[in-house]
């Protein structure tokens with residue numbers, strides 16, 4: 203009877219600090235895990251961080267840290283956020299942990315011993331951003347996944363015989379239609395696999411931040427093989443300890459692996475192929491959700507519109523965010539986030555909806571029945587409205603469960619909140635407050651029935667909604683006098699379980715109404731954070747100060763026509779600290795083009811080693827765009843973003859502007875690595 207349920211989030215790549223997109227996946231998993239626990243399943247919920255690869259090595263270098271220091275910091279940020287949000291993960295795996303490294307090597311060995319790994323030479327394009335070999339031609343050709351320039355690599359590598367698994371994978375998708383959800387993603391994967399699979403390079407020898415290939419430590423294991431393996435290494439695969447082996451036997455295969463749609467190929471093609479090659483069981487289902495857009499546009503570093511979770515936690519709390527994301531966004535599709543919509547949904551459904559139902563019902567029971575759940579009258583005939591609510595609640599329990607277990611969170615919540623609305627209407631129509639003024643027996647009986655009916659419906663919505671809004675529902679449950687909601691066996695939920703005479707707890711409002719200032723406060727917090735974090739977004743320990751404007755008279759403020767110099771000291775000199783505020787870095791131009799309708803402007807894509815920035819520069823009269831490709835330039839990396847001709851410029855290129863002459867770019871006589879800081 204006590205079935206198991208193993209659920210995983212993707213492990214988050216530590217090249218960026220956690221944002222609302224990470225929180226979205228984690229919240230969805232936490233909600234499913236909480237529901238499974240309430241249903242009595244032996245639940246194991248895994249999350250963690252993905253910490254190897256060239257991108258991390260470079261990001262650490264740019265931040266002036268060792269890769270381990272760098273990953274320690276960012277991984278801790280993720281963990282602290284999940285703890286703050288009350289995420290109920292059972293284990294938090296980091297791919298830099300010893301337990302993981304050893305077990306990944308064990309997996310590599312097993313696949314190799316099964317004859318699915320061989321050594322060969324790879325020449326081709328590699329996208330550092332995606333950690334992906336891509337099928338494009340020529341140095342700098344854009345990555346088909348992300349559009350960033352690729353790098354040419356030629357190296358002796360270990361290859362995985364992915365081509366061998368093409369038919370088996372297609373058979374899997376056909377025979378197990380729920381393996382990939384939703385169907386749109388399944389169709390994409392099937393057509394990708396049908397178009398033909400090539401063997402996959404699964405080692406790198408040009409950098410060292412990874413797990414060494416067993417018996418050939420010059421190579422490190424491909425970061426995706428390393429990362430995907432976390433789902434089995436965390437629960438004991440490859441361990442020689444008996445306890446770990448038993449845990450693996452018990453929990454694997456995973457019941458649900460939740461991912462974002464951008465990593466479908468890795469999880470739905472490579473991952474099952476690796477498992478097949480190792481002769482291990484496959485996960486039962488992989489569910490890909492869509493992207494969270496910010497006011498309709500994709501959140502991205504270069505747009506600077508990534509929303510932090512902390513802001514929402516500070517102003518409205520975790521329940522508000524959880525409810526909003528699962529109610530507002532159709533799971534599996536892209537959804538839009540905005541502070542306006544968040545506050546509107548919070549007020550309508552939580553403050554005025556569930557919160558109001560709880561406080562009016564429980565307050566009346568306290569006032570009219572001394573805080574004890576009243577008896578529904580047997581003597582006074584029930585009226586139509588009473589049994590309609592009971593009937594409605596029975597239907598809601600069944601429908602909610604069906605929808606939720608198909609991960610249709612939004613529809614499930616809509617159904618549950620339909621009951622909240624029905625009870626509200628029922629209360630208004632029956633006017634219990636008027637009955638409460640009367641002392642005759644019939645009025646008292648009628649009042650008892652109405653308040654019992656309302657409280658019982660409230661209890662049912664509270665139990666169903668608990669996995670989604672755990673804090674508030676725990677409080678309402680306690681106010682109903684029912685103790686610890688986590689101990690309630692959800693599978694037994696049915697109408698009429700509320701015990702008559704139950705003594706209510708202390709009544710306090712759970713969702714105070716949010717006024718307009720909540721939106722402004724959140725907006726302001728985000729703006730402050732953005733301007734403070736822009737020097738090194740995604741890098742931990744970035745100085746929390748406003749970006750400085752380059753106070754050097756000889757540079758052409760190419761992208762900053764309105765820039766004012768920082769207030770100088772009385773003698774016109776600045777301190778070394780002032781100068782240190784300016785983050786100058788070596789960048790390499792990857793793309794350049796004229797800006798339509800602006801004779802002086804070029805739009806450039808500049809690689810800073812850790813990211814590619816769009817910079818708009820007033821150098822079109824000095825340089826033809828095609829001459830700039832590949833050129834190394836000096837970038838003011840921590841300049842606040844600004845818009846020029848509708849294009850966002852993230853940073854500024856340093857150039858000398860002789861009086862009356864053309865701008866000349868600052869450059870280097872010796873070779874210098876991209877991303878290096880000037881100081």
Ligand SMILES: [Zn+2]
Pocket residue numbers: 329330331332345346347348349350
């Ligand atoms: Zn890419």
